Amino acid sequence: MTDSSPDGPRSAPDREPARELLAAARVDTLARIAALTREFDGIVEANALVAIDDEHDPEGSSTAFERAHVAALLAQSREHLTELDRAVERLDRGEYGRCAGCGEPIPAARLEVRPAATTCVRCAAAAPR
Numbered sequence: 001m002t003d004s005s006p007d008g009p010r011s012a013p014d015r016e017p018a019r020e021l022l023a024a025a026r027v028d029t030l031a032r033i034a035a036l037t038r039e040f041d042g043i044v045e046a047n048a049l050v051a052i053d054d055e056h057d058p059e060g061s062s063t064a065f066e067r068a069h070v071a072a073l074l075a076q077s078r079e080h081l082t083e084l085d086r087a088v089e090r091l092d093r094g095e096y097g098r099c100a101g102c103g104e105p106i107p108a109a110r111l112e113v114r115p116a117a118t119t120c121v122r123c124a125a126a127a128p129r
Contacts, residue, residue: 015091021115022088029081036074043067083116090118099123 047063090096097106101123110117119127 015096018091018096018111018115019088021112022084022091025115026081026084026088029077029084033074033077033081036070036077040067040070040074043070080116087116087118101127 043063043066047067087096097108097111098104099106099120100118102120104120106117106120110121117124
């Protein structure tokens with residue numbers, strides 16, 4: 001997105017690099033979701049073949065942790081996909097690159113690193129976690 005202004009994409013020609021960045025991030029996220037889904041399904045399938053009693057089996061707790069860990073990563077990736085889709089909607093409406101907190105432009109460098117960002121660094125740092 002180096003062709004856009006330092007304050008983020010605002011004009012129609014500035015939107016194309018942002019659209020390409022969002023599309024690439026979406027492809028990466030979909031690939032991550034597919035890989036995590038395969039991994040999760042493999043864990044579930046492997047555990048279905050064995051009667052695991054998480055409480056008494058020494059391997060049970062690590063299997064449960066692994067399943068929960070992959071499930072959390074999968075949920076996080078799905079949420080990121082939703083954020084990317086919302087960013088595309090903002091781009092279509094001409095609102096992409098504006099901070100939802102203060103209304104100022106989000107710097108292009110931030111959007112390059114976090115294409116779905118809705119806030120500038122100042123507002124993000126001030127937000128409660």
